[in-house]
Amino acid sequence: MADAVKTTVARLRAGYNAGVMKPVAARKAALAKLVQLVDTHKDEMLAAVKKDLCKSAFEGSLMELGMVRNDTVECMNEIDHWVKPQPVKKPLQEMTSKVYVQHDPLGVVLIIGAWNYPLQLTLVGLAGALAGGNTVCLKPSEVSPATSDVLAKLIPKFFAPEEVAVVSGGIPETTAVLAERFDHIMYTGNGRVARIVMAAAAKNLTPVTLERGGKSPVVVDKGADLRITARRIMWGRLVNAGQTCIAPDYVLVPKSMKAGLIAELASARTEFLGEKPEDAPDYGRIVNDHHFKRITALMAGGKVVVGGETNAKTRFIAPTVLDDVDLASPLMTDEIFGPLLPLVPYEDGDLNAAIHFITSRDKPLSLYIFSKNQRHIDLLTNATTAGSVVINDVLMQAGIDTLPFGGVGESGMGAYHGKHTFDTFTHKKSVLQKDQKMEAVNQLRYPKAGKYNEKALGIMTWILAKNEKKGWGNIPLYAIIAGTAALCAKLWGFSLFAAKLAFQRAVAAL
DSSP states (O other): OHHHHHHHHHHHHHHHHTTTTOSHHHHHHHHHHHHHHHHHSHHHHHHHHHHHHOOOHHHHIIIIIHHHHHHHHHHHHHHHHHTSOEEOOOOGGGTTSEEEEEEEEOSEEEEEOOSSSTTHHHHHHHHHHHHTTOEEEEEOOTTSHHHHHHHHHHHHHHSOTTTEEEOOOSHHHHHHHHTSOOSEEEEESOHHHHHHHHHHHHTTTOOEEEEOOOOEEEEEOTTOOHHHHHHHHHHHHHGGGGOOTTSEEEEEEEGGGHHHHHHHHHHHHHHHHOSOGGGOTTOOOOSSHHHHHHHHHHGGGSEEEEOOOEETTTTEEOOEEEESOOTTSHHHHSOOOSSEEEEEEEOTTOHHHHHHHHHTSOOOSEEEEEOSOHHHHHHHHHHSOOSEEEESOSSGGGGOTTSOBOOOGGGEEOOBSTHHHHHHTEEEEEEEEOOSOOGGGGGGTSOBTTBOOHHHHHHHHHHHOOBTTTBSTTOOHHHHHHHHHHHHHHHHOOOOHHHHHHHHHHHHTO
């Protein structure tokens, strides 16, 4: 098994070294193949996530394949612009030089997908990695085996083995693939495995992108519309049966609004799933028995006030609201990753108490604020740190590919989506290009007979020093004129023989 993994990675390395993905045309062709894969095998992939998670075609189409396709098309449409050298501001001494940033491929990259959105969280990264000119090793999660199998079957039909390869399997295969050297690793999943990935990457000084989760809080402000607030929160908690890294994890609510919010959450649940959620055809299930037991055990941390229905045989857990929660219990210390929603009341009007509660814990992947008061919105946004902030909605930030998606601190490092994925999988190479003219200028920086000229140091320090308010404040008018004349000569071919001669004599006189 380890030998097979080693052979797979070696083939990808050979492909990268041969430049199979370096030309932009090759990248576009690879992205077009990914779009074709999604379009022609949509039903097969949706059936796989249905089998793994009982995920509806609606959620699978929009939140899995739709996001993959949109990100891939965005890469195809924008890659010509993204790969162009990006000019940057030049200092005066380099006014005749070319100074720019060039995006280079990193090499062979590893993408370790997650089980909760097994298509999206594997293939969105693939799109950006291909756009960046890399060859890619995919490691789908073994916790969603049907989806892992379908990717292992389909990827070789569209990509050569030196372009993209899939490594399937569980812990032994993941261990084997992490033992190989990559140029970047992207991992989505829990903190325990994230630490294993980071430790393995450190052996080769491999950079990592870690997409975690954590406890994403909701703050309900005094005066918020409770019906709208409850409907949006409940929807965010029931999507994929709550198995979403940016799902609302707990709700901070003013004490006077708690009873009203509970009533509206119950009403929204009935509206969305009917009187018996277990019979709702499009409501998902928990991925396996281990997670079912883990989530049901978390209920002991609070009092069920809405829901609470479970069925171990089908791994069904209804959207459940809990009150009177024990703040020290696993319900409030661990990421829930299931359809439970604890309520934490705070004193009316005391937003600082809500802020302190959030900031005293790990930085969340997302923060949700429901408020009509812009001053309060600004206070909560600026006084807290989170991977993203959404006001008066939940989850929807993940569908905007112009926004970076990623965490901070315990909730992750690095970001992706759209161009941010391209940036993640490319190196920003600094380029300075000069010609071999006007060598006399360099006499100021060269030593002579092993010794630097102190007068030259004073002149260069004076010329290069920046003024705190005006930028290049110490550059005299005649230096600007001389520089402009030199630039004109370079552009239009004017002879500066006399000027050069005068400059040489001035330098020699130092």
